[in-house]
Amino acid sequence: MLDPAIWTDKIFLGGDWTEPADGQTYPVVEPATGEELGRVGRAGTADVRRAAEHATAAQREWAALPGSERAAVLRRAGDLFAEHAQAIQQWNIREVGAVPGMAGFALNVGAEECYEAAALPSHPTGQILATTQERLSFTQRVPAGVVAVVSPFNVPIILGIRAVAPALALGNAVILKPDPRTAVTGGVVLARLFEEAGLPAGVLQMLPGGAEVGEALTTDEDVTVIAFTGSTAAGRKVGEAAGRHLKRAHLELGGNSALVVLEDADVDEAVNLAAWGAFFHQGQICMTVGRHLVHESLYDEFVSRLAEKASHLPVGNPATDHVALGPIIDEAQRDRIHALVTRSVEAGARLVTGGEYEGLFYRPTVLADSPLDAPAYAEEVFGPVASVVRFSSVDEAVKLASASAYGLSLGIVTRNAAAGLEVAAKIPTGIVHINDQTVNDEANAPFGGVKASGTGSRHGGAEANIEAFTETRWVTVRNEPPTYPF
Secondary structure, three states: OOOHHHHOOOEEEOOEEEOOOOOOEEEEEOOOOOOEEEEEEOOOHHHHHHHHHHHHHHHHHHHHOOHHHHHHHHHHHHHHHHHOHHHHHHHHHHHHOOOHHHHHHHHHHHHHHHHHHHOHHHOOOOOEEOOOOOOEEEEEEEEOOEEEEEOOOOOHHHHHHHHHHHHHHOOOEEEEEOOHHHHHHHHHHHHHHHHHHOOOOOOEEEOOOOHHHHHHHHHOOOOOEEEEEOOHHHHHHHHHHHHHOOOEEEEEOOOOEEEEEOOOOOHHHHHHHHHHHHHHHHHOOOOOEEEEEEEOOOHHHHHHHHHHHHHHOOEOOOOOOOOOEOOOOOHHHHHHHHHHHHHHHHHOOEEEEOOOEEOOEEOOEEEEOOOOOOHHHHOOOOOOEEEEEEEOOHHHHHHHHHOOOEEOEEEEEOOOHHHHHHHHOOOOOOEEEEOOOOOOOOOOOOEOOEEOOEOOOOEOOHHHHHHHHEEEEEEEEOOOOOOOOO
């Protein structure tokens, strides 16, 4: 399925693997070794226009098919994740730098997203409305049209398929722009899966490209919806451009999630949650625990045990070694992480462990006694860095947890789950986990944040997906035309 002879130097446009209009390519680089694994085509703005034309034509026929036929394609795509699991997982490990457990999780969620989406065509498509006139009045959900999906490098399978699958299932055509750093895992894989699943030509197209391609998708006259996952800074630009062109933009953006460890928590349990939430996938997850808020009675023990655990976590090449953390995606991201750590120490945070790197392998890092304006505490790090702050009361914990520009995920650790829910109710976030850390994902659950973490739209679950990728039409029907005064 992933034979490089099919996709080398190519984009997927109009149902064919073809060279981009300007003939440019990207290298596919393994971050752990720097080895070039292959090359994909580099799409440009001319390719966007061609893709939009193909998508517009193909979408009409795709939407006209019985829902059962669309569902069958989605189910087949889900099955293909399992059939090609070994090849997909190996690409995920090498291209993304994911440890095998993370790569396997991404495959499982990818398949589940397809199966959940396959059920969407059988959901009710409207409502009968009350009316004071002699007519039938009802609403009807219809496909939005052409959906542009822009996905990031960090978890490219999940963050692409969660929009691609429901959009297709509901009768839309999709143009997928994966991050060029992970264009095989986030682009080629999905295009090939649906190609083998029998999706008609032109219904899904894949254009690896830079910011100019994302901008062209956002402004193209035939694209009606943009589903963007990425940084808040980039999301603001997408939202601004979409607003100018009167388009819907579903923005799933950054986070700086808090884990609140209440006074009655078990420290060992809390540390286990904290380490996973902060260091899993090198911290390159929007839901990662960045802010660890710990009651003062547990603080010293928590910091000591978290640092001890972090200092013993193996970091290395996940393709060859049994490690807990793989590489950071590239030098620019690594340097940004290190700058945030260095500036935080200069601001007064205490470096307990970590703060070092070799190549792209960054040691899991614990910063204690962080000032609230320390960059690694106040900003999204997107790396394996845990900033720990103490609190003395529940009210102070709520104030600290709420004092962030972001509002994506929240974890609360306590022996009293009901008390945890009461605390959560006072903190604005789109996701809450009581007695768990912040990094969780299920295909049937609505995912998204508030404040600078998103604009209110959600990915996942039938209700959210139908809202995201369809339009509501009002329809009335009369047996006889009415007579008007003139």
